[in-house]
Amino acid sequence: MKLKAGSAGATSAPDPVAPTVVLSPSEQLRPLSEGELDVLEQIGSHWAEVLRGRGGSPHTLPVDPSLRRYAEAASPTRFGRIARVRMFTQGAPDEVVETEQAGSPRSRPGGVLHSMRRLMTGPPLRSSAVMEERMRKLVALPVLASDLLSSVAYGPQAMLMVLMLAGTAALALALPISVALIVLMVAVGTSYRQTIRAYPSGAGSYLVASDNLGPRAGLAAGAGLLTDYVLTVSVSIAAGIQAITSAIPSLTPYTVELGLIAIAILLAGNLRGVRQAGYLFAAPTYAFLVAMLALIGVGLARSGVHGFAVTPPPAQMATEAVTLFLIVRAFASGATSMTGIEAVSNALPVMRPVEWRNGRTVLTVMVGLLIFLFAGLMILFHLGGIVPQANETMLSQLAHRTFGGGSLYAYVQITTALILLLAANTAFNDFPRLLFFMARDYYAPRAFLRMGDRLGFSNGIIVLAVAAATIFAVLGGRTEALIPLYAVGVFLAFTLSQAGMVVHWWRRRTRGWRRSMAINGLGATLSAVVAVAAGVTKFTEGAWIVVFGIPLAVLVCLRIRRHYDVVGRALALHALPPTARGRRFVPAPEAWRRPPQAKRPAVGQEQEESPEEIDHLAIVPIARMDLASLHALAYAASLGQPVLAVHISPDEDEATDFRRQWQRFGDPLPLEIVDSPYRAIVAPLVHYLEALHAHPAEVTLTVVVSEIVSRPLWTQALHNQVARRLRRALRPLPGVVVTTVPFHVSG
Amino acid sequence: MKLKAGSAGATSAPDPVAPTVVLSPSEQLRPLSEGELDVLEQIGSHWAEVLRGRGGSPHTLPVDPSLRRYAEAASPTRFGRIARVRMFTQGAPDEVVETEQAGSPRSRPGGVLHSMRRLMTGPPLRSSAVMEERMRKLVALPVLASDLLSSVAYGPQAMLMVLMLAGTAALALALPISVALIVLMVAVGTSYRQTIRAYPSGAGSYLVASDNLGPRAGLAAGAGLLTDYVLTVSVSIAAGIQAITSAIPSLTPYTVELGLIAIAILLAGNLRGVRQAGYLFAAPTYAFLVAMLALIGVGLARSGVHGFAVTPPPAQMATEAVTLFLIVRAFASGATSMTGIEAVSNALPVMRPVEWRNGRTVLTVMVGLLIFLFAGLMILFHLGGIVPQANETMLSQLAHRTFGGGSLYAYVQITTALILLLAANTAFNDFPRLLFFMARDYYAPRAFLRMGDRLGFSNGIIVLAVAAATIFAVLGGRTEALIPLYAVGVFLAFTLSQAGMVVHWWRRRTRGWRRSMAINGLGATLSAVVAVAAGVTKFTEGAWIVVFGIPLAVLVCLRIRRHYDVVGRALALHALPPTARGRRFVPAPEAWRRPPQAKRPAVGQEQEESPEEIDHLAIVPIARMDLASLHALAYAASLGQPVLAVHISPDEDEATDFRRQWQRFGDPLPLEIVDSPYRAIVAPLVHYLEALHAHPAEVTLTVVVSEIVSRPLWTQALHNQVARRLRRALRPLPGVVVTTVPFHVSG
Secondary structure, eight states: OOHHHHHHHHHHSSSOSSOOOOOOTTTTSOOOOHHHHHHHHHHHHHHHHHHHHTSSOTTOOSSOTTOGGGTTOOOOOSSSOOOSSOOEEEOSTTEEEEOGGGGSOOSHHHHHHHHHHHHHHOSOOOGGGGGGOOBOHHHHHHHHHHHHHHGGGTHHHHHHHHHHTTOGGGGGGHHHHHHHHHHHHHHHHHHHHHHHHHSTTOOOHHHHHHHHHOHHHHHHHHHHHHHHHHHHHHHHHHHHHHHHHHHOGGGGGGHHHHHHHHHHHHHHHHHTOHHHHHHHTHHHHHHHHHHHHHHHHHHHHHHHHTTSOOOOOOOOOOSSOOOHHHHHHHHHHHGGGGTTTTHHHHHGGGBOSSHHHHHHHHHHHHHHHHHHHHHHHHHHHHHHTOOOOSSSOHHHHHHHHHHTTSHHHHHHHHHHHHHHHHHHHHHHHHHHHHHHHHHHTTSSOGGGGOOOTTSSOHHHHHHHHHHHHHHHHHTTTOHHHHHHHHHHHHHHHHHHHHHHHHHHHHHHOOTTHHHHHHHHHHHHHHHHHHHHHHHHHTGGGTHHHHHHHHHHHHHHHHHHHHHHHHHHHHHSOOOOOHHHHHOOOOSSGGGGSOOGGGOOOSSSOOOOOOGGGOOEEEEEEOSSOSHHHHHHHHHHHHTTSOEEEEEEESSHHHHHHHHHHHHHHTOOSOEEEEEOTTOOSHHHHHHHHHHHHTSTTOOEEEEEEEEEEEESGGGGGGSOOHHHHHHHHHTTSTTEEEEEEEEEEEO | OOHHHHHHHHHHSSSOSSOOOOOOTTTTSOOOOHHHHHHHHHHHHHHHHHHHHTSSOTTOOSSOTTOGGGTTOOOOOSSSOOOSSOOEEEOSTTEEEEOGGGGSOOSHHHHHHHHHHHHHHOSOOOGGGGGGOOBOHHHHHHHHHHHHHHGGGTHHHHHHHHHHTTOGGGGGGHHHHHHHHHHHHHHHHHHHHHHHHHSTTOOOHHHHHHHHHOHHHHHHHHHHHHHHHHHHHHHHHHHHHHHHHHHOGGGGGGHHHHHHHHHHHHHHHHHTOHHHHHHHTHHHHHHHHHHHHHHHHHHHHHHHHTTTOOOOOOOOOOSSOOOHHHHHHHHHHHGGGGTTTTHHHHHGGGBOSSHHHHHHHHHHHHHHHHHHHHHHHHHHHHHHTOOOOSSSOHHHHHHHHHHTTSHHHHHHHHHHHHHHHHHHHHHHHHHHHHHHHHHHTTSSOGGGGOOOTTSSOHHHHHHHHHHHHHHHHHTTTOHHHHHHHHHHHHHHHHHHHHHHHHHHHHHHOOTTHHHHHHHHHHHHHHHHHHHHHHHHHTGGGTHHHHHHHHHHHHHHHHHHHHHHHHHHHHHSOOOOOHHHHHOOOOSSGGGGSOOGGGOOOSSSOOOOOOGGGOOEEEEEEOSSOSHHHHHHHHHHHHTTSOEEEEEEESSHHHHHHHHHHHHHHTOOSOEEEEEOTTOOSHHHHHHHHHHHHTSTTOOEEEEEEEEEEEESGGGGGGSOOHHHHHHHHHTTSTTEEEEEEEEEEEO
């Protein structure tokens, strides 16, 4: 299991040459640098000295932290019953291991929800299971090829719909444009073969572009692909539903509902994890391939019988002239037939070793199949005079024409719908993985590093499902409205990835670099042409969202990175200042006072603090002398640090009353009354604490606030929320720690 | 200023004979009973002994709590700049007083919101200003009478609409029903005069019914009145908008919008406070009275010129037969003309002294005016043959007929709309006050005791506005849809209040008790008849909501009371157990250990704890050895109590790494690693703490968790929410205290 080594290499190496793509569950915990470890050692030796000086071993605890003696002894408590299951087992000497059952909630509604979730997603998977989630070639092919192959269900139709605007005669342009597209497919496919060889551990556009062209290009490619994945889901689901409604027109009014159900199923399936998704969805691609081969074979055979006679398409009024603009637009629409070609390069880590070799094989087979299907269908459309219609897809028309309306027709439609569903599923694999890489480089929220309890990146999966469902519903599930948004992002990513490869070969100049560079250069150029063509010709139809959205996304990513950089510097361990370094512990109370010259700066970064440098004052806000207040007061007093009770009084009479009670209490601790004539509670307290803290003594104020925790849950609304409001108001104050002492009531 | 005395009496007396109605800002802080003070004294002397034993005076603090020396010295800090204003002034010896400016927030968006709010509600009012908020009779009359008098704008019309169902002939029944209603007005009015005399400090139905018939009857009356106030707002606003749309029919489609704007204006006005509301809204009632007197005078004079000839009403198809049911229904609808008659008795505390005498005068004048207006209008409607129409109110028809369409007509419509607005405003005075009383008796959430910074009960005001706006919008602002819900609640409250008075007189037998009892008995009987009639005849039209809603509300109130009783018992100070009582402090570490026999029960109530009984163990969850973790660790170590660091590890490699780091750190404190193979963080930690706490040693676990606080606010989403989730998950655990150590980052 080489997970740790890989991930550690990625983050500790200052300039990773070949970025690793290993997915590790502990990626969120960045390892310390050697310098930080040195500082840690210095700090630790100082602390040990300080703590030894206090007398008694700090390793003597009132309880046994290993739980060895009472792993089973957990007893039910009033507010959170402990299920009588073995929750911890013994691991390494100072380690307890959580068992599976310990994750389940104990409350009744929580338990029901939990069971439903388990039913849907299956039992949690151990982190150590992560390596097993790999796919054989014969499983990887259908899963990864589905996105690419399914594109023939909407790409040709999108192209012909544009041409149709110029009338029937313009349809003759379809064949030359198809030839150009096939050239493009070969060029980009070959180009990606180079990439896979050069980046054997994972060759996603984001990684390749970042590595060779810098982070901005990488982010642009990443943002392009993210939009692409969202649209892949929307478009594939839309086309899949269309395949169904072509066969059963009465379902047409429920397009949006059916699509949302499909997305929900994909969401659930993917939360279960990669492996299951692979096996679950392997069959449809093969079934679809069989359907297409049969369709093309029978179609060509029949046409051959009639001497390949061309049926003229139905006459169509032209609403636009045949311009170069229109042709380019048709080409850009047809280029959506090859979306998904990048799937293999992204997914190399889920291939079985040797990953890059298997990946290349799968890619070659995929592109070959794509060209065969695309060419075959275009020829049959041409021969059969089939043109786009409002209520029936061209594939459905062709199947009707070839097989009639029987079970063979139904088979074609069903497998088409299934492979489109599977194509959407590919995006569910790729989108979270890309976000993982971006998050690992601090360009996306760290939450996307988190592996769910089924080892999937649940956060990314959920974000994708929500985004795709939103776009789908907003555009009413119409494929033709979604297509214009589609091509720009993909081809931008292709361009940047191939351009990155050009730079890569130029820098390395390994054997055969000239040839490789030429191939990638051609791929980059052609992709760039398509990206620009798509952006320009479809700008007003919706592509503007993507054209403006991608730069915006890049800016957001850079801003996120800037924040994490600031936080990283703030959190990094610095060497202690020399004053603290040389100081030795003196076991007298004076030693715990910070010398005045070591004053912490009021404005600026949080500084490292040694235990003996912290002066304490516990502040206990008390509204009324009841048992909850006494609890908080007793807790504060028992810490053995100075305590000050504070009472916020709404008027003077009340203040007098309270002072009298405190006298009666015997005045065991100092009390300060803050008169709040405007009856606010939180604001005056916060201001008072701020004023106290502004005092040069620089004590750490610990606000000990008692909070009534009442059951059943609705009764919580019957109590004031002062503890919660206070916590929120005090968050921004430096040097103020908030301690919540719960007081439990049930009834 | 006798505020405190009054409120203290109300809560400490076990069975208050005459419940006080003084509104005090410190009502939320229930004073201690004498028994509790005794216990407090005992506990305090024990504590003093314990704390003395620790050496050093607990009254020596590292800072000066009085802020005397540096009231002005507050310096800007990074996360919450202190405005350089004098925030505290010196009060009594151990008291600082917050100034007005201290309430203002320091962040920019917060400041803008704050300024807008101040602009709307005015500067905060001091608690000591509460007594000044009283109204002279000439101000009280318009404010309190508006609800009652404005009812003539919709009551007669509601009655005639029912009669119209039986055709034109049935309209002849209007006059006898009106006579019956006038009898009812006199009876209820006289009955309330008795009540005001008997309860000079406030005679709301809730108080009177609770006092004489028990809490359930009181709650039923209270719930009835609360629904009544909500409906008063909705109905009055609906009728007011109708007055406007009668004059300007083109505004009719905007009924709902106009109504919601009106409710928003009332909300804003009332958040400003009682006094301003009084002056602001005094004029319209007088203007309306002038309008009505002119209308009735001119109308009768004109009619007299024609020898009081009766114009026959337009012929109308009968859709129902004239049944007793219909007559009773018409009577119940007409009875809405007298809603608001209880306003004076509720509002006695805002009258100038002598309250009850002024209240009676105002009530008598009000009822006299009501009868005059009601009778006058009914006669004019009859003479003019005016019947309800869909688009124009009867009052508008009458004004048209009497004055034509000129400025006098406009004056009538405008003043009608204004007095209806003012009537809705009365509810804004009464609703929060009633909730205050119910909350003081623990039947409603304590939040309704809170006086806003303008001395109004902001929470009640807001609840009323939201409820009324919701009902108004749901029923589309149609008066006729609202009326059926209206009468039941009011007359139920009248009935219970008058029945309570019967019991009152029977018990007291003061001079003239027989006569008073007879008057109240008659009032109760007549009110009961109306309440039942309204409930039965309008049941299917919407009254069922109220008929079922009121008992439900009573149950909810009782449930709330039960909860507060449980909490009250749990919070009450109990005497210390004998073991702790006799124990003397021994200044050795052993003395701080709890003897085994004094073990706190695991299930049951929270017990009083003395500082020396609390054994501490600080738990510091650490994800990564960074500065934030070191902060938390240093804080925990500096408390001088045992510390245990806990690391939750997602896999074994990571655990090994972390253990190595800890060794490098020098192992200054004990560390426990909890292996969480399913990658959860919060759940294993909570279970681990639960298991630790289940250990017989019964230590108090303090979980010291570091929390990254980052600015600007959106960056908070880039950090994990473990601290927040941990706090929520640990809330239910007894004996677990959570301490949040903030780590501030900006960027």
